[in-house]
Amino acid sequence: MPEWAQQIRKGNVRALARAASAVENRTPAADALLRKLFPHTGNALVIGITGPPGAGKSTLADGIIRLLRREEQRVGVIAVDPTSPYSGGAILGDRIRMQSHYADPGVFIRSMATRGHLGGLAPATTDMALLFDAAGMDAVIVETVGVGQDEVDIARLADVTAVVLVPGMGDDVQAIKAGIMEIAGVFLINKADQPGADRLEREIHAMLSLAHHDGPTPPVVRVVASEGGGIAEALHAIRSVAGDRGGHERSEHIWRRRLLEMYRERLLNRIPAAELDSAARAVALRRKDPYSIVDEWLRRI
Secondary structure, eight states, X not given: OXXXXXXXXXXXXXXXXXXXXXXXXXXXXXXXXXXXXXXXXXXXXXXXXXXXXXXXXXXXXXXXXXXXXXXXXXXXXXXXXXXXXXXXXXXXXXXXHTGGGTTOTTEEEEEEEOTTOSSSSOTTHHHHHHHHHXXXXXXXXXXXOOOOTTOOGGGGTOSEEEEEEOTTSXXXXXXXXXXXXXXXXXXXXXXXXXXXXXXXXXXXXXXXXXXXXXXXXXXXXXXXXXXXXXXXXXXXHHHHHHHHTOSHHHHHHHHHHHHHHHHHHHHHHTXXXXXXXXXXXXXXXXXXXXXXXXXXXXXXX
């Protein structure tokens, strides 16, 4: 284990790839490795990119990677994709769009399947980000699956969350309401050269004037990711927000969310699937009540 951790710290790609597989598959070795590596985390800027399908999240991420590599920064990318109904693995759409970076040793891209997990992330995304951080990545980009308004789990992981929106997707206000408004550190209007961009920007500002925010109002930046337009301004805005949110208080807030999620997940994993099915059947048939079952599980733990 110490040698494995040391190889990851040195930037050994094979060791990192093997660790990424262990983390995603939730092996016992992964937990031991992450404990060993955790003291070396906390240095990478974790950027979350979320938004509706077709908003251009992958193209935008590709542009940000290019800028970071020009600065000679090492970049880790976690692309959360839908789960294939055939293999159970990730549908690798993001890898196709980012394939120009695969020959670059300074970029490590990992696709992860949601495996039925809601909220836009895969179950082990937080651990994967910590792994990349410990491996010496200067920035970690996490692109969510793109399922819609409930994609708010990224807020407990990213230092800054960029919400990507595009004009002409029907009811624009509908696309940016609910929880997605609260998690945005930066709003990026992609395809800003298309009709409706002015209207979308006005609606975002109108929503922000009504919403309650802790701290500064999120900036709104126009980009045309397919042509590289506005990418530098977007990265500058992300870094500015990250700087404004720095300090232990922000870190404690993020870790409070992470710890609750990690605790919840580990509690669920301690209940065998067969036992869960049996309990669900007993409740459905009114043989047992759900409160007694949950209390029994808690007492056991």
